[in-house]
């Protein structure tokens with residue numbers, strides 16, 4: 001009990017400098033809409049922060065929440081959080097196109113599922129339809145850079161490529177955007193998402209992990 005309390009105290013002291021930085025960033029975040037001072041928009045590239053803060057309470061918001069740009073310009077999202085809290089930038093028009101980050105998947109009844117890495121985990125398997133076995137797994141369309149075009153054709157793109165938005169896409173996802181150098185081993189090392197907007201319009205997006213995180217690109 002005592003040892004725990006001492007350890008917690010030391011961690012608190014060590015975290016003080018970081019908390020000051022986080023407090024500063026929180027202040028910046030509350031300035032949204034009041035000031036253009038923190039806007040990073042030059043040479044046709046508008047940068048948006050996905051998240052921020054980190055050591056005390058990671059921010060779950062896009063900043064600036066609205067990017068006003070011209071046709072042919074680019075928006076780049078990146079994640080300045082100091083801990084490994086990922087975000088996605090996900091565009092879709094029909095709510096049915098929202099991609100949950102995990103889903104039940106059918107597996108062969110004879111398949112033995114074991115954890116790859118040691119740790120406190122066990123695959124969540126349960127009975128599926130018609131005697132089949134189901135397992136909860138991660139949705140590749142949420143974790144990866146993925147697009148579903150106007151005809152319903154799904155494809156994946158390599159991490160950190162620039163995508164040219166046509167406007168007819170049913171779904172466009174950044175994948176999990178991690179702070180620089182913090183993508184867990186084995187996951188797509190996405191640290192930014194760059195979209196060039198070729199058509200005027202208003203493009204709403206959401207973070208698939210924190211659905212209250214919303215943003216908008218207005219292209220004129």
Ligand SMILES: [Cu+2]
Pocket residue numbers: 051060086087088207208209210213
């Ligand atoms: Cu998020």
